[in-house]
Amino acid sequence: MAATSSENGRVDSPYSYDHFTGVGAKARKPPERHFLWWCAGAYQDLLKDCPSEQTKYAGLGGVLLATFVLAALSAGYAIYSVFNDAVWAVVFALV
Structure with missing residues (x-):
């Protein structure tokens, strides 16, 4: 399985830390x-x-x-x- 980069530069992988911290969900929110x-x-x-x-x-x-x-x-x-x-x-x- 190859890891790809999203538009914000983060790695989209099932094993990245973003899935544990919820950073991906924060990226979809409007900036506050x-x-x-x-x-x-x-x-x-x-x-x-x-x-x-x-x-x-x-x-x-x-x-x-x-x-x-x-x-x-x-x-x-x-x-x-x-x-x-x-x-x-x-x-x-x-x-």
Whole structure:
């Protein structure tokens, strides 16, 4: 029995690891994006193949997102306390 390659470059064989891990079923799903992985700066296509690293990068993305939100709030409050203008505080916090 000869092994053939599919369109995504994986080997189609009854003895490949794809049959045990379900990677072939994942390849048929539409691509999904994870916001926390994006916040962490992870390469999402590679991370989908490594389930043991997914929670680590989701946690890292959550920490970075929380840091961003708290920094934006504190910057907005600092500008508001100096200039007493809510418009400038919101603009500066978003920037």
